[in-house]
Amino acid sequence: MSGRGGRGGRGRGGPMANGRRAVAQNSVPWAMDSDIVLDGKPSELFPPYNLPKAPLLSKKEDKQVSYFLLFREQCQDSALYTQARSWTQASGGTARTYGQDQVNRRYGQVTKATVDPFTAVPTYSHRFKTVPRTLPDLGSRPFAKEFFPPELHATLEGEDEPPAAAAAAAAKRRRVGPKTLGLSNITSYKTAEELFLPEVAQQKGVGGDANLDKALQLLNSMEKRNEDGDEEAFLSGEDDDDWVKGNGDDDEDAAADEDDQYEDESGDDYNAEAYFDGNQDDEDGDEGGDEGGDFF
């Protein structure tokens, strides 16, 4: 709109333009203000920029940051933490997204395109890798259920399974004994200072114990897993929670080369045959919802 107006004005020309020029001649800054010194030089392309530098951390701030980082570490260690970002700048993803679909595709996707060919070949050290969780493990800890809306109660019990996997998982899922709220056993966050000054740690007479302690911790965690009864899972390195297993079953017939890590749908979203089915379920949820138990 404005562009058009501008063109029109120029086109008309004549007295209008003259009048404008008269105004313009008097109202440019150097006409209004005779002291102004104009330099016609072009501005420097990269002018020196005085970057303000933050002062060093005070002792109190240092403590605050350490506490925050420790807290974050514990959070990320907890059963409720989920992180399955498949999007990276390196893998050719763009920062810009158009629509929710594209946003969703950034998470939890393992496809041939996202796999790094240099590290994807199975090696021994892969068993030490932690598999990122895509859904929180809600079944492992107790909740104060009365403060959750009723539709979430089944989820809190860890009973929110896709119907196919539910039966298979049901037997396995039943945990014996009461659920306990696990407290994080991560109690230290390595600070950069500590990393830089390992000698100090040695001097203080605990450096030698560090390895021993680590080993002990590892042993403890092994024992704990033994008690839980998924020793094999730990040893074989694949953390096959119930839902992953369900996913595997689904995938066999799907024969999809695109493997969604979100097990419940397992790429069915993008499977044309299953597409309408899935959608219908959704609609059911919208309208009736009383059969909330059996959709997904």
Place this chain on the structure above:
Amino acid sequence: MLVTKSVAELCALLIDELHGELPSRIFAILLSKGRSTLPQLAQYTSMTPRQLRHGLAVLQQHNLLFYHVDSGAEFAAYEANADHAYNLARTGKILEMIDSSFGAPAKDVMQSLLLSGQTRISDLVAAYQVKIEHANKAAAAIGDDHDFGAETNGVNGDLHPAKKAGALVKSTAHLNSIICRLVEAELIDVVHTKTFESHQDVLKTVEKEVMDKHFPAGIKGNKAKIELQERIAEGLRKVRGESKSLKRKLEQNGTAAKRRKLFAGIGMANGVHEEDMDPALDPRQVIRVNYEKCLVDLRNRRLVHFATDMLGDTTAYVYGVLLKLLTRDLPRCRPDAVMDAGEEAKEESEKGPGPVTTEQILDSLKTSVDLSLGIGKAERRLVSSTAAEKIELYPPKKKVLIEEAEVDGEASADEEESDNNNNSSEESDYESDYKAPATNGTNGVNGTNGAKVKFDESAAPKERRLDRPTQLRQHLLILSESTQRFVRHCGPNEWTVDFTPLMNSLRETELDSVIERTAGRQGLRLVRILRAKGKLDEKALPNVALMRKPELQQKMMEMQTAGFVHVQEVPRDLKADVKKSFFLWFCDVDRSLDRLLDTSYQTMVHCIQVLEALRQKERDVLETTKRSDVRGREKDTMRKEYYERYSRFLECERKLFAQVMRVDDLVSVLRDF
């Protein structure tokens, strides 16, 4: 609840950082779309309902949601709790505060509580029991030869905290007592059925209840309207009070302070006695962290810091003690507009914090603090004691004519009691004009004489060494005399703090420092001139500021882009000729503060985004460090250059988070305190 884009981004990033990606995605959608139900969310996010349910459960567990189930509705409507999400950035500060004021075990408990969200007491106790047993077993297994090692751990603290943490909370009784302390301090409160209703929902329910109960025929007339407001406020207060039920129960048994006084001398030395005396908490109660009260404590710390900058360490320490006493029963920094409306009318004392007497402060001061530091000495005749000891009964901003007269009357009556020498006309003169006695020589002397009677009563006859109460009094007088008005001397030996004007002055100080950093001292000077003069014409400004016109214009333009000053164009006639119209510079503090707040949010967002970019850059290194065989032993297992890259990354991370926390200092001053 409406938030700006940058806040929404920040909240999503913080949740992503702490609780993972799934809740963060849902939270972002909830913020942008507003109140939604599960099917709506499924539509917005195109995630599966199962994913959504899991994500919502996590959010709910961490107190980041409001939800409301209408009776008969199938789905609950969820709403994002942006305040709590923002408070995640303050976790480090809150933990540090608890650590320094309640000790390491309390910090441990608080951390567990923050980590697990709302928790049933029995679950928490069970978890700690497991941990304690584990620690005991480990201690037994390691045996005696490691006792030495454990001791050194205690000394150097952080390096080997695994065992230390095991010993932090010694027994369930200890845990119980810690929870009791925190509940008494209101830092932990109880979750009840209305906790997760948003304010509007609660308001609506209460309104409906009141209408049904008291006004079935509808409201007629102003009187009924006022009554309705009062009843609503009362109802809301009742809902709010429910979260304090545990504290009330504890108070019935007598608070720790009381018990300590009662049993002073018996069980003081060992804390075990005290633990036994704490009542067992109801294991079915569900508790969570009360951020509102945490903010009050953080504000106290900020104010003490402010006082340190302005006045000095010792005075600031005294101020800290005063604030602690004053805010013990203050539940939140800013009173709620609807809820506290009725309260204000009902009882004056409830609204502001009550006064604290000098004796109370003296009792809670540590004896190790030397109060003689930080007080300057001046000749007796140079100090106008009447002016210094002036008592202000009411907060400064209340300017109602009738009440002011009342103030005068009462104050003079007070004065009458303390010194009978002065005649009343002189007093009213002194009361009406604060500066008068100080400038007028004879009057000043007179005043000194008058107050001397009172002063000598409390002070020791020796002039050189003042006794402790007098020194304390001096500190308090310094605080009340300062331009920032840290303290108000609200009665003989009674002190209080008017938080609203004080925080305004703190805000202005912060703004000034930001202006100085961005526009230099000249810029700050110009802003101050504008503040003093109001709106100034562009042509008049160079004369007032004594600066050359081009320099001045450049500076003003610079500050206008930064949003510190604003310009208004006033045409002289109908034609609105640019040459003839006035350009008025002015500065609007509120607008600048809003702008500053928004910039602060953006800075925080930027910090976290930079961190994410760094993570992408160092991805291969970070992936290695996440491996279970490498974790904790990075130094031994990683190659040198990898290790160096890792440590560099860690350092950057620390700096970035420190920056976030510093900016949060500013945000909390501008927004929350």
